[in-house]
Amino acid sequence: MADRALRGSGLGSRSFEDATGVEFAPRQEVAFDCPTGHHFTVMFSEEAELPLEWECTKCGKTAVRSDGSKPEEKDVKAPRTHYDMLRERRSIPELEELMAERLEILRKQD
């Protein structure tokens, strides 16, 4: 009888610990607004990298963060290519001229 009571209390305290663990697990709720006007929230664990966009749970459109966090502008974030740098220094007519010069040189080499 005493043994049974002890086991019972052991189980009880363990399940209490589990419940407490779930309750206090770090969570953060992120709110989103979709273009159609749906407002919804998604729960993330504290370690999760919070997305700036989320598929609307109601209509499937891309929703953005209600707190105003926006994805960085793509042209700021994207690394510049050699072509981008070239285009900053040279206009298209200039490049065409350079191309023509190079072709001229190549033809002479033949």
Ligand SMILES: [Zn+2]
């Ligand atoms: Zn929606």
